Amino acid sequence: MKYQHWLILTCCLIKYTVAKYKQPNPEKYFMALHVAMLEQNLIEYQDENLTIIDDWYPKGSNHYIVISKRYIRGIRHVNRSHIPLLEQMEEKGLWVARSFRSRRSYLVGYHAEPFFDRLHLHIVSEDLRGRGLKNKEHYNSFTTPFFMPSKDVLHSLRVNGSLHFPSHEQCRLWLKRPLHCAQCNYQPKSIQDYKDKHVAYHNFDTWSPPANVSQVPTGFWIAKMWTFFEEWGNITATPE
Numbered sequence: 001m002k003y004q005h006w007l008i009l010t011c012c013l014i015k016y017t018v019a020k021y022k023q024p025n026p027e028k029y030f031m032a033l034h035v036a037m038l039e040q041n042l043i044e045y046q047d048e049n050l051t052i053i054d055d056w057y058p059k060g061s062n063h064y065i066v067i068s069k070r071y072i073r074g075i076r077h078v079n080r081s082h083i084p085l086l087e088q089m090e091e092k093g094l095w096v097a098r099s100f101r102s103r104r105s106y107l108v109g110y111h112a113e114p115f116f117d118r119l120h121l122h123i124v125s126e127d128l129r130g131r132g133l134k135n136k137e138h139y140n141s142f143t144t145p146f147f148m149p150s151k152d153v154l155h156s157l158r159v160n161g162s163l164h165f166p167s168h169e170q171c172r173l174w175l176k177r178p179l180h181c182a183q184c185n186y187q188p189k190s191i192q193d194y195k196d197k198h199v200a201y202h203n204f205d206t207w208s209p210p211a212n213v214s215q216v217p218t219g220f221w222i223a224k225m226w227t228f229f230e231e232w233g234n235i236t237a238t239p240e
Contacts, residue, residue, distance in 0.1 A: 033067055033116045045096050050089055052096050057132030059142060060107075060125035061204075062100055066093040072119040075110040075153070080161040083154060086121075090150045093123040104204070107142055109149040113171045121150060127204040128182070129195045136191060137175045143182040144174040 036042055042053040044064065055063035066089045072078060078086065090108060097106050105126045114120070124130075128139060141147060145166065156163050166174075179188045183202050188194035 031117055033118045033120055037067055045092060049085065050092060052093055055132065058130035059133045059138055060128050060130045062097060062104065063124040063130055064093055064097055066121040066123065068119040073117065074114045074119055075148070076165060078119065078157070078163070080157050083157050086150070086154055089121045093121055097123050107147065109147050110153060111141060112146050112148055112166055113168065127199060129199045133191060133195065136179045139179060139191060140175050140177060144177065146171055146174040
């Protein structure tokens with residue numbers, strides 16, 4: 001009997017230790033984009049002004065992050081002089097995204113309270129069913145006013161020369177609100193209910209040929225290979 005007690009105690013100790021070290025490190029994630037810009041396996045495109053990477057925890061079937069090479073702390077630190085850079089970030093980001101799936105619709109914008117240091121733009125497919133979408137905060141960060149569309153940001157800068165941001169308390173309320181499908185009135189019971197069951201009702205897209213561009217990102221050919229196996233083996237999962 002005493003061995004069982006020791007076994008239970010040991011298991012509890014291991015569980016506590018693992019849970020402790022699995023706790024997220026805000027500082028580690030805050031600086032993550034600085035590291036990602038150097039990871040060649042993540043980079044889809046770069047030039048003298050920006051780097052475009054695959055999000056390593058994608059919230060949609062396709063999720064790209066467009067990062068400014070010129071250091072700007074974040075979207076809260078831009079003004080009218082940054083309009084050309086922001087326009088280029090949107091243009092090049094959509095070029096890369098549409099080279100993968102030209103018929104797919106994308107959410108293009110910035111988080112009101114960015115999670116990462118350095119100015120960056122999110123371009124994520126509107127299905128929001130990526131393997132990195134783990135909780136309602138992830139979903140709500142793209143489906144509430146917490147997500148600031150790029151076109152609205154550019155319009156405000158052109159007209160007012162500055163941006164208006166919600167309070168920290170309002171941002172928390174948006175992230176914590178109950179799940180609500182952005183495409184209809186359905187309220188998923190959980191994020192898995194949305195991803196595993198409900199998202200299929202909207203039939204977001206199918207694999208499509210690249211747009212008419214002179215250069216196609218390397219990841220497109222991975223997508224094409226997946227398309228072959230998807231059709232051949234009747235695979236319904238999305239490649240991550």
